[in-house]
Amino acid sequence: MIQHAEAVRRVPLNRDRVLQAAVVLADEVGLDALSMRRLAQELSVVPMALYKHVANKEELLDGMVDTLVGEIDPPTPDVPWKTAVRLRVLSARRVLLRHPWARPVIETRTNTTPAVLGYMDTFVGMFLAGGFSEDLTHHVMHAMGSRMWGFTQEVFDDAGRQGGNPKPKAAPEVQAAMAQVMAENYPNLFRIAVSAAHDDESVVGNGCDDQFEFEFALDLLLDGFERLHQRNWTSHRSEGA
Amino acid sequence: MIQHAEAVRRVPLNRDRVLQAAVVLADEVGLDALSMRRLAQELSVVPMALYKHVANKEELLDGMVDTLVGEIDPPTPDVPWKTAVRLRVLSARRVLLRHPWARPVIETRTNTTPAVLGYMDTFVGMFLAGGFSEDLTHHVMHAMGSRMWGFTQEVFDDAGRQGGNPKPKAAPEVQAAMAQVMAENYPNLFRIAVSAAHDDESVVGNGCDDQFEFEFALDLLLDGFERLHQRNWTSHRSEGA
DNA sequence: ACCTGAACACCGTTCAAGT
DNA sequence: ACCTGAACACCGTTCAAGT
Numbered sequence: 001m002i003q004h005a006e007a008v009r010r011v012p013l014n015r016d017r018v019l020q021a022a023v024v025l026a027d028e029v030g031l032d033a034l035s036m037r038r039l040a041q042e043l044s045v046v047p048m049a050l051y052k053h054v055a056n057k058e059e060l061l062d063g064m065v066d067t068l069v070g071e072i073d074p075p076t077p078d079v080p081w082k083t084a085v086r087l088r089v090l091s092a093r094r095v096l097l098r099h100p101w102a103r104p105v106i107e108t109r110t111n112t113t114p115a116v117l118g119y120m121d122t123f124v125g126m127f128l129a130g131g132f133s134e135d136l137t138h139h140v141m142h143a144m145g146s147r148m149w150g151f152t153q154e155v156f157d158d159a160g161r162q163g164g165n166p167k168p169k170a171a172p173e174v175q176a177a178m179a180q181v182m183a184e185n186y187p188n189l190f191r192i193a194v195s196a197a198h199d200d201e202s203v204v205g206n207g208c209d210d211q212f213e214f215e216f217a218l219d220l221l222l223d224g225f226e227r228l229h230q231r232n233w234t235s236h237r238s239e240g241a
Numbered sequence: 242m243i244q245h246a247e248a249v250r251r252v253p254l255n256r257d258r259v260l261q262a263a264v265v266l267a268d269e270v271g272l273d274a275l276s277m278r279r280l281a282q283e284l285s286v287v288p289m290a291l292y293k294h295v296a297n298k299e300e301l302l303d304g305m306v307d308t309l310v311g312e313i314d315p316p317t318p319d320v321p322w323k324t325a326v327r328l329r330v331l332s333a334r335r336v337l338l339r340h341p342w343a344r345p346v347i348e349t350r351t352n353t354t355p356a357v358l359g360y361m362d363t364f365v366g367m368f369l370a371g372g373f374s375e376d377l378t379h380h381v382m383h384a385m386g387s388r389m390w391g392f393t394q395e396v397f398d399d400a401g402r403q404g405g406n407p408k409p410k411a412a413p414e415v416q417a418a419m420a421q422v423m424a425e426n427y428p429n430l431f432r433i434a435v436s437a438a439h440d441d442e443s444v445v446g447n448g449c450d451d452q453f454e455f456e457f458a459l460d461l462l463l464d465g466f467e468r469l470h471q472r473n474w475t476s477h478r479s480e481g482a
Numbered sequence: 483a484c485c486t487g488a489a490c491a492c493c494g495t496t497c498a499a500g501t
Numbered sequence: 502a503c504c505t506g507a508a509c510a511c512c513g514t515t516c517a518a519g520t
Contacts, residue, residue, distance in 0.1 A: 003360055004297050012484085013484090013485090025480065032520085035511085035512065036513060037511085037513085045485080045486095046485070046486055046487080047513085047514090048485075048486065048487085048514085048515090049484080049485055049486075051483065051514075052483090052485075052517095056513075056514075057513065063253055074520080075270065083512085097402070099388050104348075104349070107345075107348060107394055108345070115425070117427050117430065118399070118426070118427065120256070120430060121426075121427035121428070121429045121430045121479075122428055122429070124429035124432075124433060125428075125429040128429055128432065128433075133436075134433045134435070134436030134437070135436055135437070137433050138433045138436065138437050138453060139453075139457050141433070142449065142454035142457065142458065143454070143458035143461055145393045145394050146393070152386045152387070152394070153348055153387035153394050155388050173502095176270070185355070185358070185359070185362075186361070187361035187366075188362045188365035188366040188369055189361060189362045191365075191369065191375050192369075192375045192376075192378050192379040194375070194377075194380070195375030195376055195379065196375070196379050200257035203438060205518075208383070212380075212476070213380060213383035213384070214404075216346060216380050216383065216384060216476075217383065217384035217386070217462070220461075220466075220469075221458070221461060221462070221465075222272070222466040223465065224461040224462075224464065224465055225350070225461075228461075234329070235457075240319060246487090249487085253503085254503090255506090275483075276492085276493065276494080277493085277494060277495085278492085286504080286505095287504070287505055287506080288494085289504075289505065289506085290494085290496075290503080290505075291503055293502090293503065293504075297494075297495075298494065298495095382492090390487095
């Protein structure tokens with residue numbers, strides 16, 4: 001009897017099962033609640049058992065990012081570089097929006113795994129295939145930054161929040177008071193808030209369309225890259241200083 | 242005697258002293274080592290004493306960011322918007338480079354303090370003073386993102402590392418082996434690495450000039466903003482969808 | 483080979499008590 | 502009013518032991 005029960009639950013807990021469980025758990029309970037202890041519990045195992053498959057928590061997080069990379073579409077063949085880059089970035093973005101824990105985890109990675117290097121490599125490949133010089137491609141990749149992953153460090157929005165609780169909206173009279181305070185103390189912010197909200201409900205809450213803003217900046221950069229490419233831009237690192 | 246000794250050490254520990262000490266401690270020992278307990282110890286006080294001046298650790302971090310904001314230069318008067326924005330961003334960047342803990346802390350802030358709102362407000366003001374529409378200014382601020390703070394989420398570099406340990410560079414034969422592996426597995430990354438390193442020592446280590454890359458992307462965006470402004474660009478939020 | 487138990491050295495924070 | 506002591510409910514990780 002005991003033998004049988006053990007056989008049932010002892011699906012032998014390989015690295016993949018650990019990573020898979022970690023992703024599911026993080027999706028469900030959020031990053032803060034993802035501890036080695038809690039993950040072990042979810043797998044009906046003592047915390048220490050995890051350390052046979054993952055060196056430490058950092059490596060667990062590295063592995064979780066690797067599974068994300070696998071969800072991003074490969075480059076679309078036979079389209080211009082700009083389309084290819086755009087499609088791939090937006091694919092990455094969809095993946096990221098499905099896994100809210102991913103942004104902070106990617107931001108804090110300090111090791112670059114082979115899977116991540118592979119992703120970067122195909123990303124670089126899209127520019128090179130489009131005829132970009134190595135030099136321009138290099139700087140372009142830097143300018144892409146985390147946009148390569150489908151996100152940017154947003155300064156206004158609350159997308160970074162933990163639990164998915166949307167902004168609790170205040171009572172109308174409180175909103176009016178807030179608008180008053182804002183107009184007095186932050187006149188410039190007030191101007192753009194009013195302007196942005198003119199077909200929106202609330203003046204003070206952020207009625208921003210994150211997807212629009214993301215694509216706005218992305219396209220601004222892509223257009224800039226295109227212009228530099230057409231001009232055969234080069235950094236002058238080998239000349240001056 | 243006891244009375245006197247108490248009087249000496251009991252500089253009464255107000256909010257400012259707590260924040261100041263926190264900044265100094267974070268500068269010295271890094272963000273990970275900044276705990277409420279350690280901070281209390283530094284102030285010769287029991288951990289709980291801090292909670293009379295700061296609601297919790299989040300509020301401590303908020304306060305630390307506020308002190309940073311105070312170190313950023315105000316907008317330079319009587320210069321074109323582009324110059325003003327550029328100078329201010331680079332001032333913010335210098336502040337950030339002095340306080341390596343600031344980037345991750347800013348990234349995780351979820352409350353916007355009055356000091357931060359004030360900073361944003363004067364930032365917005367530079368565009369409005371330059372004749373930008375509220376609409377364009379709004380999207381431009383989003384596109385700036387964390388560049389407003391003088392940083393971007395860098396994907397290549399190791400600036401995000403904790404203690405300031407610079408990359409340990411490998412022995413020449415190891416480097417050669419790494420280059421071999423890289424050329425085989427990541428041919429595109431290899432191409433730009435070789436290109437970037439042609440007057441640099443190492444092919445595999447990143448010989449990237451962070452400041453150059455930061456300004457490259459910043460200027461690309463500023464040029465893009467300028468072009469949109471000259472064209473009287475508008476988002477078409479009120480028309481279509 | 484793979485998993486476990488007990489322990490170590492930490493966290494942030496609460497609560498009731500001291501002066 | 503301001504600070505303290507002791508405790509609670511957690512962490513990640515090590516080490517020696519079990520099967």
